Amino acid sequence: MKTFKIMAVAMFALSMFAFLGCDDEKQPGFVTVYLDHDVAGEALEFDNIKYTSKAGHPFSVARLKYYVSNVTLLEADGTAFEIKDVHYRDAAEASTRSFSATNVPSGKYEKISFIYGLDETVNVDGGLPNTQTNINMEWPIPGDQGYHYMKLEGKYDSLGMGVIKNFNLHTGATMGNQNYIKISLPLSAFSVDGNTWGIYLEMDINEWLENPNTWDFEEFGPMIMMNQNAQEVLKANGSTVFKIDKVEKE
Amino acid sequence: MNFFKIIFFLGLPAMFVFSCKKDEPKPPVDPDHPDLVYDPTPYQLAAPAYFPLLEMPADNPMTEEGILLGRMLFYDPILSGDSTLSCAGCHKQEYAFSDENQFSTGIDGLMGDRQAMPVMNIAWVSDLFWDGRAEGVEAQALGPVENPIEMHETWPNAMEKLKRHPEYPSLFFYAFGTWDITKEHAAKAIAQFERTLISADTRFDKKFYLLDPNPFLLTDEEIEGHFIFNTEKGDCFHCHGGSLLTDNLFHNNGLDANSADEGLGKVTGKTTDRGKFKTPSLRNIALTGPYMHDGRFATLEEVVDFYSDSLQFSETIDPLMKNVHQGGIRLTAQEKSNLIAFLHTFTDTAFVHRKEFSNPF
Numbered sequence: 020m021k022t023f024k025i026m027a028v029a030m031f032a033l034s035m036f037a038f039l040g041c042d043d044e045k046q047p048g049f050v051t052v053y054l055d056h057d058v059a060g061e062a063l064e065f066d067n068i069k070y071t072s073k074a075g076h077p078f079s080v081a082r083l084k085y086y087v088s089n090v091t092l093l094e095a096d097g098t099a100f101e102i103k104d105v106h107y108r109d110a111a112e113a114s115t116r117s118f119s120a121t122n123v124p125s126g127k128y129e130k131i132s133f134i135y136g137l138d139e140t141v142n143v144d145g146g147l148p149n150t151q152t153n154i155n156m157e158w159p160i161p162g163d164q165g166y167h168y169m170k171l172e173g174k175y176d177s178l179g180m181g182v183i184k185n186f187n188l189h190t191g192a193t194m195g196n197q198n199y200i201k202i203s204l205p206l207s208a209f210s211v212d213g214n215t216w217g218i219y220l221e222m223d224i225n226e227w228l229e230n231p232n233t234w235d236f237e238e239f240g241p242m243i244m245m246n247q248n249a250q251e252v253l254k255a256n257g258s259t260v261f262k263i264d265k266v267e268k269e
Numbered sequence: 270m271n272f273f274k275i276i277f278f279l280g281l282p283a284m285f286v287f288s289c290k291k292d293e294p295k296p297p298v299d300p301d302h303p304d305l306v307y308d309p310t311p312y313q314l315a316a317p318a319y320f321p322l323l324e325m326p327a328d329n330p331m332t333e334e335g336i337l338l339g340r341m342l343f344y345d346p347i348l349s350g351d352s353t354l355s356c357a358g359c360h361k362q363e364y365a366f367s368d369e370n371q372f373s374t375g376i377d378g379l380m381g382d383r384q385a386m387p388v389m390n391i392a393w394v395s396d397l398f399w400d401g402r403a404e405g406v407e408a409q410a411l412g413p414v415e416n417p418i419e420m421h422e423t424w425p426n427a428m429e430k431l432k433r434h435p436e437y438p439s440l441f442f443y444a445f446g447t448w449d450i451t452k453e454h455a456a457k458a459i460a461q462f463e464r465t466l467i468s469a470d471t472r473f474d475k476k477f478y479l480l481d482p483n484p485f486l487l488t489d490e491e492i493e494g495h496f497i498f499n500t501e502k503g504d505c506f507h508c509h510g511g512s513l514l515t516d517n518l519f520h521n522n523g524l525d526a527n528s529a530d531e532g533l534g535k536v537t538g539k540t541t542d543r544g545k546f547k548t549p550s551l552r553n554i555a556l557t558g559p560y561m562h563d564g565r566f567a568t569l570e571e572v573v574d575f576y577s578d579s580l581q582f583s584e585t586i587d588p589l590m591k592n593v594h595q596g597g598i599r600l601t602a603q604e605k606s607n608l609i610a611f612l613h614t615f616t617d618t619a620f621v622h623r624k625e626f627s628n629p630f
Contacts, residue, residue: 066541066585081588151321151393154511155518159499172588185588241591242501 046213136168339462494611
């Protein structure tokens with residue numbers, strides 16, 4: 020009995036060594052990125068004209084679909100690790116909320132960067148797999164190519180006559196302009212070392228309509244796919260729509 | 270019979286089975302029908318590369334034998350209560366497997382309130398019917414037989430008729446390896462046949478997907494119509510886009526201020542889904558009238574007039590009906606006829622004449 024106890028203790032000690040030994044070698048980690056949405060801090064609820072834009076229009080959101088791509092973690096010395104090449108998010112489909120990388124090299128990451136939309140290497144006809152979802156995001160306008168980066172659609176009260184109208188913030192490449200947005204957000208105290216992390220990104224939909232440019236639904240009208248001025252405005256506003264809500268060990 | 274004899278008689282055939290196993294596995298042979306062999310030929314669906322990636326159900330692999338049986342069941346009135354009406358009675362090949370009547374008439378002379386949809390490119394449809402209430406082609410195929418306003422039969426009855434039939438039992442055996450005819454096997458066979466009904470042989474495909482260099486393939490009017498369809502001028506593509514000419518999603522396209530038929534809303538129970546219907550594919554659209562879930566428009570002219578000038582606002586109208594505040598997309602007479610000309614390039618004449626899809630009887 021005694022020998023057995025000794026052996027058990029010895030085994031335990033050995034396994035601890037093995038464990039620490041592994042730890043020294045720095046284990047890759049598991050990182051999940053979540054994409055959530057709100058409107059000026061209020062939870063996103065579809066089909067309800069309950070939000071107000073900076074231009075003063077009460078509005079609702081019916082749909083929010085978009086791509087993020089080249090989602091990358093960056094260390095201070097520029098070492099980069101790509102978590103995901105292209106991710107499609109439909110705010111109404113929980114299954115599209117997150118994506119993960121299982122083999123993130125250990126290290127201290129200072130930034131997460133990504134493209135809102137698709138860059139010119141992917142944004143070509145047939146650049147994405149031929150799924151019904153990707154086909155539904157196609158941008159078939161003759162002369163242009165690729166995919167919608169975003170479909171943000173809903174209704175607004177046009178004021179004055181009390182008429183409810185539709186709005187469609189569709190972004191993409193048009194008239195030879197790529198129009199995708201590069202976004203980079205700082206991470207603090209984010210060290211990957213054999214552990215599991217969740218990075219929660221939150222889009223404030225109102226930011227599309229107010230910062231730095233005030234978007235008036237009436238001004239550009241519901242059809243902006245071939246209107247580069249409108250695309251420029253949204254491109255500028257889009258760079259601040261995301262913030263990091265939280266970074267958590269899971 | 271004593272114990273050893275039993276062992277002997279069981280063992281003898283078992284030895285054969287084992288010795289057979291050494292080489293190629295032999296298809297099972299039914300002892301009552303030793304002349305029949307279950308050895309189905311796998312069938313590879315020939316879909317254009319530019320169609321969406323296909324997800325096939327793992328539990329219903331397609332075979333030549335399954336498709337043949339499905340084709341017979343699709344065309345055979347035997348599945349209906351009085352043996353007068355088949356699937357093809359409402360889904361006619363000459364109209365791309367739809368009905369030219371606003372409402373189809375069932376065996377009891379009753380009519381529904383929905384227009385019969387074309388059965389084409391159905392392998393890419395996961396939510397069937399105008400309101401998406403059937404999940405999957407197999408599940409849908411079970412419905413019409415027992416529907417009182419359609420074939421008004423019971424499956425047990427239909428199965429009895431098939432079992433007594435001189436040919437069907439062996440056709441089920443060839444297709445599924447069993448003499449036990451079930452409604453599930455019947456539905457699987459019908460689904461296999463329906464999946465073969467692929468329509469993609471049109472001038473539209475040649476021009477925009479196969480990049481046929483012939484400059485005369487489309488007329489100037491048709492090209493103009495294509496610009497209207499695929500830009501925000503007409504903005505048809507947001508719902509009827511892509512190679513299937515449908516997004517396979519649900520929308521309220523503004524037919525009514527207050528939709529009598531709740532559509533998707535009835536299925537989901539959500540008021541925000543009221544008046545939403547599945548976007549129909551526009552393939553073969555010139556052949557599949559009358560149009561809309563209730564067949565209210567007899568012609569494409571009426572359809573285009575509606576999108577141009579007569580949209581009705583409601584709380585659930587789709588945001589993509591971008592110009593509802595001005596009645597619609599407001600096309601000139603010339604633009605309307607150009608758009609309609611383009612819609613005609615979706616017609617697949619070969620599809621409606623293909624022998625493999627036709628009545629086998």
